[in-house]
Amino acid sequence: MVNPIYIIAVFLGIAFSIGLLRKNTETFAGILSLLTLGFASIVSAQWFYSFVTADIETFQIFTTAFKPPFSINLMMGKDEALFTLMINAIGLFGGLYMFDKLKKAGKNSFIALLMLIMGLNVVVMTRDLFNLFVFLEISSIAVAGLVILTQTTKSISAGFKYMIATGIIAGILLIGIAFIYSYTGTLNIDFILVQNLEATKGISIAVFFIMIAIVLELKPFPANGWGLDVYCSAQSGVGALLSSAYATASIYVLMKLLPLAPENLQFFIATIGIITFVFSNLMALKQDNPKRMLGYSSVAQIGLLTAVIGLSSVIGSYTYFIVISILISHFLAKAGLFWISGIIKQDSIKNWSILRTNKILLVLFGIFIFSLAGLPPFPSFFGKWELVMQLAETKNFIWIFAILIGSFFEIVFMFRWLGYAIKLDMPNNEKIKVKLHQLIPLLFFAATTFIAGYYISSEHKYASLINYLPLAVALGFAFIEFLPAFIKNTLAIAAMAAYYYFNYESYTDIQGVFAAIFIIGGILTLIAGYAYKGKRQGFYPFALMMFAGLIGLVEATTTLEFFFAWELMTIGSYFLILRGKKSIKHALSYMLFSMGGAYLILAGFGMAAIGKSDISLNILSNVELYAPWIFGLLAIGFMTKTASIGLHIWLPGAHAEAEADVSPMVSAILLKAGVFGLIMLFLAMGEQFIGNISFAYILSWVAVITALMGNLMAAFQEDAKKLLAYSSIGALGYVLFGLSLMSHLGWLTAVSFSVTHFMFKALLFLAIGGVVWRVKTKDMYKMGGLIKKMPFSFISVLIGIIVLAGVPPLTGFAGKWLFFQAVVEKQWFLQGAILFFSGIITFLYCFRLIHTIFLGQPKDEHRNIKEAPFWILVPQYLILLVIMLFSMLPNSLLKPIGEMLLPYFPNGAITWDGQMATTALGYWNGKIVMFIVIGIFAVVLAWLLFMNRKAKKVKQFNIGYAAERPFLPETTHFAYNFFAPYQKAVGFLVAPGITNFWQRVDEGVHSVSDKFTKIYNGNGQSYLIHIVAFILVIYLISFGGF
């Protein structure tokens, strides 16, 4: 293998040679530089590969005939190989990306690039402090040279500020090095470390100077204004180099030198890091300029890594894994994002909608955003997971909180940006011009992100157990996007059916119920997808990803698998919801609430793993410490998904604005994921208490209020899909209440209602979706009298609302009957009464839905409307068949679920005698009721038909109007504000208090962010003062001055 010294030698040689070239040889110089960088990358890669596969010895590079400490030595170990590989790679691809710009600036710019990369290589490999200083200076100068490539006032002043700042930092470093040399007599790191540093008086100052300089290189808050100005004004390629190469090298320097520092200084370094992480992400919220925002994000991520490194004595052996996984994500994603911003050259993130003119770039943008956000299957997901696990193990809960808050801020601005790119109107008719040499680095880095993610997960003990098959299938659909929609639809349905067929036998009871809801429900809603023409790009990968997540939830055996599946489900559903026409802010709101809940779940899982030897889901069954906390965190996390009151504001917008077949997917199926989580939680942890109050009791009140508010708000909606969305909130309140009863009847109600709700909600959303498809509006008062034109949809909705309202003889009544028995048995009468009231309110909106759309008078523009598309009707009628079956034979649904629940709740089960159900309190026989009702109905109908057989059919407008004639259909259709008196009576209950609350939180955070960004006033002198003050304050705190 090649001696690494040749990397440096070749860099130097080529750099000097370029200087000797004649004029107009820029291209030749460029190619030469790229070749050099390629050579360096190959050398590093070779070394890294050998370390990984053959596990060779660390290689010491001696630069003279003398051995250290009398000469400078470099080292090439596994870490050095990896880091130099990263640096050389970004140099190569960055240089390729910037080729045109560098050429235009002259061949000296290539020299600057080569010197930067060379300097960083040595910085990583060196074991000598002074050598480190020298090459840090070389790198800084090279950076300054690259910054000034673009000759604008901003960039030149930024470059100047950069020089000043790094000058001060280097000076501090040098002082420190000088003192260390004076105290220890050597400049070689290894030799310094073997000496007992604590014993020497005064050496702590020297160590402090060195460490603080290294930390300042990493641009901590608030002494980082100079760095942010550089990110903002330098060329994008330079920004990429800075954030990926320079930051990577600096991180490695910190890792190298950390053993020098005493424990408490390490702790301070970690604190500085985490503060940087939280505040930089906070300040990024208010940014509009993409490069500046990326600068803040870079600084923040490096801050996180600093914190992890500083906590390495706490985190222990996992530090390396965490650092590498987060670093690789950052490295690849930041470079990618800077490169994309260089291609599209827009100064405001709102104008990034121009990305939609180039689909490849849009996809790459999405990949990088998700990688940075710490979502699966990217490396940072596993890094963050392990970080939380380790911090929880050592009970550092404040740190977990800080990390999750900072991550949450990241999610906010990144997904806002993504939403702008995907949904905002395009500014004008520009198209992006992207050149091949700019595209290749992007594609390479994106692919590497996936490969790195897979590799990182295989290194992790539990991540390697994850079943990637469903996700792989989902991603596979991304490669067949060019096919027409109906082929993809068939493939999707086939894939899901096959998966279910091969796996359904292995599911235990509760798993089986939910797997059926998820997969069979998914197939039903996918059938409606046949109604769409064209290619339907961007739908299938994400729909399948969502279902992959759902099935992963059911099959999870470890907490990591569960969390992985949860996040996957969130990603898929986010993109599905985002497809709606007016969904931009609703999708963002959905993402924020989902991620907030996910972080709570992560924290809960972390705490549950304390003291345990593995992370299988059974650890939840024997939690010793902090059980109420864990329960609370997990419960609230799951309740964000079921949209319980207080956490519900995302649901109406998200479900209502989604497409016709997405709404049933998210409303009927996805909400059940939260229910599944809660069931698992209750089964594992049982009843937990805060003080004397049981969580189940608190949950019962939350559920009841959710049910009441959801149903009440539904009654007052003018938008049909919003009405159904609020109805879902109410229904989930019902389910949660059933669970909180913690009795056989209660759980039977909850689980059977989950199944029934899935059926009728899917039915209603599909039917209404079909209607909206034709009339092109969602407002109910703009519709009317559609029964003649859309009879099939009418029948669907009719049956749907009868089931929803719980009127016998259909299957909805089973739920009401069970619920009543359960409540009286448990003796929670007050909650039961409120819940019963909300059940009655259901009638209100059920009737409103069907009357305002199908009955009354039709509008003129709808007189010739067609029935809903055939393929949207198909799943509706399949569901109708099942509803009829369950109505006729209720024990086909209830008996299996009852038997399934017996092991957990042996007492209080229903006694079945054929179709007659008996409890201690009452009885009911579904089949006989159905027969009697049908019998009476048939007789009366026959009689009426006989008597009225000569009735004349008239149009809807032919009505007797008390001696007048009605004027227009529009003014004769009573639909708007249908329940005005009711609203007058109880409308005060539905004032938007919670929406206002969250709005104020949102505004508050943004104004705090705004205040903090005022620190960076652009003045170089201020930044200097920041740096010096920073050093002073940290010194005083760490040495006990305050």
Add this chain to the structure above:
Amino acid sequence: MDPLFKQILFALLTLFIVLNYGLLVQGITRKIGARVGRRYGIPFYQPYIDIIKNYSKRTRISHGIMYYIAPVFRLTGGIGLLMFMPVIFGNNMFQNFSFSGDLLLILYFQFFGVLGMALGAGESGHPHSAIGVSRGLSQVTAYELPLTLAVISLAVQYQTLNITEIVAAQQGGILNWSFFTNPLASIAMLLAFLAAMGRSPFDVVLAPQEIPIGPPTEFHSGLLGVLQLNRAIFPIAKLILFMNLLFGGASSWGELIIKTFFIYMLSVVVGVVYPRFRVDQSVRWYLGVPLVIGVAAVLVSKFL
């Protein structure tokens, strides 16, 4: 004879008795009202004449299928409600089909008819029908709450939802009636009963002077005839329910007729005295005093 067949025959007999009783009660009530107002009043068999008249009319129109079958829904609701209830206590012949379901089934089955009527009213295309339905539904949701609370209270008191058992527990003297053993629940239920009967102050749904009789506006001839039949059966069925729950049931037809008549008179007297509530007023009223009484009833039976 096949027991099922026998049961059906007796059920039809019950239906016949109740139908006639309902029509007669309507006539007699109007007669009493007239006499109290110093008028002569209609003959007591007037409802029969009305029905025969409606059925004999020749013109009939239909606005559509839902409109056409709405009266069927309504009548099915009425008859069904009657069929699911045990009518005469202690007499196997008049238990109807009460083995199909308990009190909850009855409570929820009333909505079957309401829903059907509402749908038919909607398809008639008349705005007054729709307004009537909106008002009707609002009111129903309001009065169901104290009714449910009262039912819960009774269920807890008697530890059963089986109507026959509830009636059995009230035997052995007037003081065993729920009316005396659980006065709070009774009062709450009777207040709800007022709205269920659809007389003042809760008659805004059919408000004769406002919206020409609300939901049934567009119904005529045979269709209206079917509705009139229901108007005879449905209230009697509800009266029988209240009688069973609160007043000890009936062991013979005579007792049933007397008890239900007096319960019905309660709503008539209130109706004659009080003016009409607006919908928001009635909703707010029901969420006030009756709700409190209902909650109190539940709490009392829980802790006693």
